Amino acid sequence: MMIKFNPQILKAYFICGTQDLLPNTNLLSLVEQALKAGITAFQFRDKGANSQLNADQRLKMAQQLHQLCQDYQVPLIIDDDVRLAQQVHAEGIHVGQTDQNIQQVVDQVQDSMFIGLSCSKTAEILAANSIPQIAYYGCGPIYPTQSKADAAQVIRLSGLKKLVQVAVKPIVAIGGITENDLSAIIQTGAAGSSVISMIAQSSNVNVTVQKMINA
Ligand code: TZP
Numbered sequence: 247m248m249i250k251f252n253p254q255i256l257k258a259y260f261i262c263g264t265q266d267l268l269p270n271t272n273l274l275s276l277v278e279q280a281l282k283a284g285i286t287a288f289q290f291r292d293k294g295a296n297s298q299l300n301a302d303q304r305l306k307m308a309q310q311l312h313q314l315c316q317d318y319q320v321p322l323i324i325d326d327d328v329r330l331a332q333q334v335h336a337e338g339i340h341v342g343q344t345d346q347n348i349q350q351v352v353d354q355v356q357d358s359m360f361i362g363l364s365c366s367k368t369a370e371i372l373a374a375n376s377i378p379q380i381a382y383y384g385c386g387p388i389y390p391t392q393s394k395a396d397a398a399q400v401i402r403l404s405g406l407k408k409l410v411q412v413a414v415k416p417i418v419a420i421g422g423i424t425e426n427d428l429s430a431i432i433q434t435g436a437a438g439s440s441v442i443s444m445i446a447q448s449s450n451v452n453v454t455v456q457k458m459i460n461a
C-alpha cells in the first residue's frame with residue numbers, strides 16, 4: 247500500500263522513540279493507542295543515550311511500527327536515518343538542519359518517500375522552498391522542550407507566523423506544545439502540531455489526540 251503525502255497528515259503528528267517513554271510503558275502499545283485515537287502521522291525518532299534499543303532492535307521495532315501504522319493507513323516517518331527508512335519502506339524521512347545534508351537525502355531517496363525538513367529560521371525556509379522533494383517543514387521549537395537536549399532557540403508563535411508567511415510548503419509546529427496551544431498554532435496558518443511529551447506523557451491519549459484533531 248502506498249500512502250502519499252497530503253498536508254492533512256500534519257494535523258495530529260506524534261513523534262516517539264524508546265527514550266521518550268514513561269517507566270513501564272511500551273512503545274508499540276503506546277503507538278497503537280495513539281493510532282486508535284486518530285493520529286494522522288507517526289515519526290519514529292529513536293536516538294541518544296536514553297534509547298533502549300541497539301541497531302538490530304531498532305530495525306525490528308521500525309518494522310513492527312510500520313506494520314501497525316499500515317493497519318491504520320497512517321504514514322510512518324523515520325527521523326534522521328535514510329538507511330533505516332529505506333529498509334522498512336517508510337512513507338517519509340525527516341531531517342534536521344544539522345543531520346545529513348538535505349540534497350544528499352533528496353538524491354538518495356528520490357521519489358521513494360516524502361521528506362520533511364526542520365527549519366527555525368526564515369533563511370532555512372527560503373533555501374528549501376525551491377527543493378520540490380521536500381513535502382513539509384517542521385518549525386520550532388515553539389516553546390522550551392524537555393524532549394530534545396540540543397534544541398534551537400524558541401521561536402514562539404510570532405516566529406512561527408513569520409515562517410508560515412515565507413513557506414511555500416505546509417508547516418507543522420514542534421516543541422513544548424501543550425493542549426492549550428493547539429488552536430493558536432492553527433491560527434498562525436500552520437497545518438498542525440507535532441508532539442512527543444503531550445502524547446507520551448498523557449494520562450488519556452484518546453482525549454489528547456481528539457484535541458489535536460479538533461483544533
Ligand atoms: N525538535 C524540536 S523540539 C523537539 C524536536 C524533536 C522535541 C519536541 O518534543 P515535545 O515533548 O513535544 O516538546
Ligand code: MG
Nearest residue numbers: 326341342345
Ligand atoms: Mg534531527
